[in-house]
Amino acid sequence: TSDTLDGDVALVTGASSGIGAATARSLADEGAAVALAARREERLEELAEEIESAGGEALVVPTDATDESQVRGMVEETVEQLGGLDVLVNNAGVMLLEPIADADPDNWQQMLDLNVQGLMVASQAALGHMQEKGAGDIVNLSSVAGRKAYAGSGGYNASKFGVTAFSEALRQEVVDSDIRVTTIEPGAVDTELAEHIPDEDQKEQIEGMMDEMEPLRPEDIARSIRFAVTQPSHVDINELLIRPTRQE
Ligand code: NDP
Structure with a gap:
């Protein structure tokens, strides 16, 4: 792909909220037809309508990204x-x-299944x-947590370090194309992500951090993604x- 996305097709997972929704809007605005994947179908339908009424093309693909056959089906x-x-x-x-010490291994599994395996x-x-x-x-989508580990974030760190490593290996494998x-x-982006944190102390810490500074907005990350995919080939x-300016 090159400078503009006219005639291109983009597939965005986790498009029902936060960074994914903002990215889908932004890529549609750049001319791409966008496929919207996540579990919450109603949210995807609303976004598809919004994109279509702005003159774009959108396809809703309800998907649980922890299920291998659904992920393959989403792409097909x-x-x-x-x-x-x-x-x-x-x-x-x-x-x-x-x-x-207190983590539920099912939560680790969920992060590995979705953030990495999916x-x-x-x-x-x-x-x-x-x-x-x-x-x-x-x-x-990796994270600052894919470069830097934090106490209280071991499982998430493991998943995001995994994303960073996998991406670099993949980059090398396709380097002749x-x-x-x-x-x-x-860094910190104001989305629904923190709502699902099971540990109350961790949740309060993250919410406190969001209150103390101006976090990034989903659109800030969408703009970076748009920048990357519209470079010359x-x-x-x-x-x-990308951190908020005032995040340590
Ligand atoms: P949100 O919680 O707003 O969005 C997460 C998205 O993932 C939702 O659309 C949700 O849709 C989807 N999702 C969750 N579980 C599944 C599943 N099993 N199958 C398919 N889709 C699923 O958070 P963000 O927008 O913040 O997160 C987007 C990405 O950005 C994540 O990878 C996150 O780790 C990363 N990130 C976020 C940061 C932040 O501070 N917000 C910082 C660094 C990285 P649904 O529930 O409808 O399935």
Whole structure:
């Protein structure tokens, strides 16, 4: 893909809220037909209507990204209905912060299944189509927590370090094509992410941090993703680390 997304197809996971919804809007605004994936179908329908009434094209693909066959189906449906796949944004994720000693291993599993395995399977499924064309963009949502570990964040850190590592390995494997891989590493963004934190202390800490400074907005991350995928084809923005100006 090149400077504009006119005629391109983008698939965004976790498009029912936060960064994913903002990214879908932004890529549609840049001219892409967008496939919207997440579990909450009603939210996706609302967003699709909004995009279509602004003159864009959107497809709703209800998906549980922890289910391998649903993830493969999501990619196939996008290709069939929209005619290809040029940009995959692996954004769906959960942040279930808990100190290790007290953590519920099911929460670790959920983060690994969604944040890592779902993203890896989606990347693999998209790769087949992109390799046929010799071009495409895979954008993976890691985090500051994919570069820096924190007490209370062990499981989430493990998942996001995993995303960063997988993305770099993938980048090297497709280096003889115009397929680009980009890792996005946001700091604090004001979304629904913190609502699901099981540990009350961790939740309060994150909410306190959000209150003390001006966090990023989902649109700030969407703008960075748009920047990366609209570069000329010989430019791969490998990694973007984006913190609120006042985040330590
Ligand atoms: P939100 O909670 O607003 O969005 C998360 C999205 O993931 C939702 O659309 C949700 O949709 C989707 N999702 C959750 N579980 C599943 C599932 N099993 N299958 C499919 N989709 C699922 O959070 P953000 O927008 O903040 O998060 C987006 C990404 O950004 C995540 O990967 C997160 O780790 C990363 N990030 C966020 C930061 C922040 O401060 N907010 C900082 C750094 C990284 P639904 O529930 O409808 O399925």
